[in-house]
Amino acid sequence: MADILLSVDKIGKTFGGLSAISGLSFQVRERSIKAVIGPNGAGKSTLFNLITGIDSPTAGRVRLGDRDVTGMKPNRRAAMGMGRTFQTPQIFGEMSVLENVQVGYHLRGRATWLDALLYTNRSRREERETHERCLAILEKVGLSDKANEAAGDLACGELKLLEMARALALGPRLLLLDEFAAGLTRGESEHMMGLVREIRDDGVTVLLVEHDMHLVMNLSDEIVVLNFGEKIAEGTPEEIQRNDKVIEVYLGAEV
Ligand code: ADP
Numbered sequence: 001m002a003d004i005l006l007s008v009d010k011i012g013k014t015f016g017g018l019s020a021i022s023g024l025s026f027q028v029r030e031r032s033i034k035a036v037i038g039p040n041g042a043g044k045s046t047l048f049n050l051i052t053g054i055d056s057p058t059a060g061r062v063r064l065g066d067r068d069v070t071g072m073k074p075n076r077r078a079a080m081g082m083g084r085t086f087q088t089p090q091i092f093g094e095m096s097v098l099e100n101v102q103v104g105y106h107l108r109g110r111a112t113w114l115d116a117l118l119y120t121n122r123s124r125r126e127e128r129e130t131h132e133r134c135l136a137i138l139e140k141v142g143l144s145d146k147a148n149e150a151a152g153d154l155a156c157g158e159l160k161l162l163e164m165a166r167a168l169a170l171g172p173r174l175l176l177l178d179e180f181a182a183g184l185t186r187g188e189s190e191h192m193m194g195l196v197r198e199i200r201d202d203g204v205t206v207l208l209v210e211h212d213m214h215l216v217m218n219l220s221d222e223i224v225v226l227n228f229g230e231k232i233a234e235g236t237p238e239e240i241q242r243n244d245k246v247i248e249v250y251l252g253a254e255v
C-alpha cells in the first residue's frame with residue numbers, strides 16, 4: 001500500500017443527533033486526482049474539515065502517508081504537506097498578490113494566518129529570499145503580471161488562481177480543492193483544469209470537491225459519491241456515470 005497517500009478509515013461525524021458522515025472509508029493514491037461528489041448536505045464539506053483537521057471525527061482515522069494525523073491540528077497537517085484552497089478565497093485584499101503567496105509560504109509550520117502575516121511584516125529579509133520562489137509559483141498559475149497589484153483588485157477567476165498559488169507555496173504533497181471552479185467562466189475553468197493536471201504531473205496528489213460535472217468527469221482518475229454521509233459508489237468516471245445508484249440519487253436524467 002506504499003502508493004496510498006491519504007487514507008480515510010471508517011470515519012464518522014455527528015452533530016448533535018445528526019450523522020453528517022458515517023462509516024466512510026476510501027483512499028487516494030499518490031499522484032492521482034480524486035473527486036468527492038454528492039448532493040447538497042451529503043457531507044462533502046464536513047469530510048474536508050475532518051481531513052484537514054478543522055473538525056475532529058467522532059469515529060475513525062485519517063492517515064497521511066504512514067502517519068496517523070487524526071488528532072493533529074490543521075497547522076501540523078499543513079506542515080506535513082496537506083495544502084488546501086477555500087471555497088471562498090481567503091485573501092488579504094490590501095496586500096499585493098505576491099505578498100499573499102508569501103503568506104502561504106511562511107505558513108509552513110506556523111499556527112495561524114495571523115502568525116504568518118505578522119511574520120511576513122517582521123522579516124523583510126526572509127521575504128526577499130522567498131521572493132523568487134513565490135514569483136515562480138505566480139508564473140505557474142498565470143498571475144505573474146499581477147504580482148504587485150493589490151489582491152483586492154483581482155477578478156473572481158484571478159482570486160481562485162491566487163488561492164491556488166498560495167496553497168502551492170506551502171509545497172504540498174496533498175492538495176485539497178474545495179469548489180475551485182465555482183463562479184468561473186468555461187474558459188477559466190478549462191485553464192484551471194489544465195493547471196490541476198500540471199500540478200499532479202509535478203507530483204502532487206489532489207482531492208477535490210466540485211459541482212461542475214464536466215470538470216469532475218474530465219479531470220478525475222477516481223470519484224467517490226456521497227449521499228447522506230455515506231459512500232454509495234466509488235470508481236472511475238466511466239464507472240460512476242453508469243452506476244445505477246448514482247444516477248438515481250444524484251446525476252438524474254442528465255447522464
Ligand atoms: P455538503 O458540503 O455535502 O453540502 P455538509 O458537510 O456541509 O454537506 O453537511 C452535511 C450535513 O451536516 C448537513 O445535514 C449539514 O446540515 C450538517 N452540518 C454540517 N456542519 C454542521 C455543523 N457545524 N453543525 C451542525 N450540523 C452541521
Ligand code: MG
Nearest residue numbers: 041044045046
Ligand atoms: Mg459543502
